[in-house]
Amino acid sequence: MKKLDERRKKILKAIVQSYIDCNTPIGSVLLTKMYPIGLSSATIRNIMAKLEEAGYISQPHTSAGRVPTEKGYRFYVDNLLEEQSLTLSSDLSRELSNKLRSYEKNNNVLIDEAAKTLSSVSHYLAIATPPKVEDILLKRIKFIKYEKRQVLTILISDEGIVENKIIELDKIHSQAQLDEAAMYINSKFSGLSLKEARERISNQLIKEKTLYNRLTANLLYIFKNIIPQETGSQPLNGLSGTSYLTDFASMKQIKGILRAIEDKRFMLKLLQQISASKGTQVIVGMDQIIPAMSELSMVISTFSSKSLVSGAIGIIGPTRMNYMKMIPMVDHTAKALTKILSKF
Amino acid sequence: MKKLDERRKKILKAIVQSYIDCNTPIGSVLLTKMYPIGLSSATIRNIMAKLEEAGYISQPHTSAGRVPTEKGYRFYVDNLLEEQSLTLSSDLSRELSNKLRSYEKNNNVLIDEAAKTLSSVSHYLAIATPPKVEDILLKRIKFIKYEKRQVLTILISDEGIVENKIIELDKIHSQAQLDEAAMYINSKFSGLSLKEARERISNQLIKEKTLYNRLTANLLYIFKNIIPQETGSQPLNGLSGTSYLTDFASMKQIKGILRAIEDKRFMLKLLQQISASKGTQVIVGMDQIIPAMSELSMVISTFSSKSLVSGAIGIIGPTRMNYMKMIPMVDHTAKALTKILSKF
DNA sequence: TAATAGCACTCTCAATACCAGAGTGCTAAT
């Protein structure tokens, strides 16, 4: 799998790069002209034949040039991109960071803006998944007497207000009573993730009905129902550059992508894929995830906030995209996001 | 402009409808076969020549059939669609209403869901603009002492909580002090629209600096800044069925539409267009609004909530869509939305 | 006199043929 001698690597790299440049199958003659390899076209042809046999490149038809296969791209990304060349121009790097810094305040807007910036510099589709709501750590809950039997309930995490709702109790209670109940609930559940909190409440409500007074039990129940669920119906948070789709995707691919975006199950699969390992990674050929999305690739990276809740941000483009530019771009953006989120 | 005799109307209607059905230019012979008009193809040809001269239909090229022009569609929609035929099957009507009723709770989700339903039954792109934030009527503002100098500020309207934020004051104040300031502010501004409120505060802060004590002035200032602005950057609220685009739009059109959606200025233009008159209306040929969107039409309707704040919901499809089905669909959905929103 | 049948004409679209260009694999020579 990995035993390609130096000469073959060199040729493969040249093929991939010129294919990325020209978007046209690469023939042996053309290659000798573009790259100053000290070899004749005939020799290149021999090497190409070997590379094809090994599955790294293929011919669209007899007597066309060669095109990298998925395996070819994979190898290129993994072994042929040297670290040193993966740097962002300092101009671009500054531009990315600055744009983001101006949106520090609001997390959702920040993530949206990150996707927007990424798509506008890459000219590909940018997507960002917000941090999983369920993993947010609860700081405290607050009940505020509002009007008659109505109570304003607020869920607060380190990142700010998570959820708030006006709910209606069956009886009128004083603010002091509410405070007492809140204090009790906080003592038991603050510090947990929302998911854990919900689960624990469910258990306790069943087991120890008698432990709580009526009000506390009521509020606990309400608390549980207020915790936002990962419904899968909420719209995709950061999504930008859909109009670039027409530049690099076919009708079929566009349909596939748009459907995936609306569907949201796509995002879940995606998250599974990438959450396995941290850092920036490249998915070559997305037909594994969504059929009809072959020929498309993804460069994606994870970011995280102070409380270690993490999301992902990246781009979707043609498999023949310029990885040398795109990888550092995504990487930088994700790191900038992490920096800003952690500071807050 | 309107003086088409009965026979010509009949022919125009037949042309438009069969073009909608077949999506192919309609010739005189074909027409006589499909519709039992008591006329021969030669006669039809004569009439067609007149209709073409008057600008209602056109030929893609000599010796192809005729295709309706925008003017032709316009006339068809305005004069040739009889009221009686514009009814929804009761099945579909029930389906639409039921689906919506299950989302009564949350306005934004409700509107999203309405768009989703609309796109899934029409197979076209559905869009919905949420009510203008600026027109929401302010019910009251509330300041809640939170922690040390921090204060939780909540904006409430008839529809529920509009905005909330934790802000930081320069000094510590008691809840009583905060309540007093809130009471004062409420007495002055509750009942106004958010827009009006903001404007008035600006004026008063300039003119009557001396009238308020330090805290009230501070809170007024904060209040003003918290009022959500129509920034144009917030993502489009209800948008569904983008993947259907590939079924009826060309690459160019898709690009145009996607760009418009991301841009949001599109929505403003749109709202201007339709807010002029209430009810369901048809925009034939959207190149007026967005160039590159010719051949596309829109069926859109307004809806409103209790406090008369109104939004719009509709579909975008090919100009040759089936208006007889689409108009009642959109109409019904908008009415159902209004019903649900008013009840709440 | 309005409607119609017939006919010559026009234009598109699909199929076919053809050719230049680019690329390959193989063989023989260096």
Added chain:
DNA sequence: ATTAGCACTCTGGTATTGAGAGTGCTATTA
């Protein structure tokens, strides 16, 4: 081991052609 040379193959663009569909005009009919 590398290379030059050559015969062969395949695509993509450009003509060419013929069938099909539709029109406008004219002569005919009721």
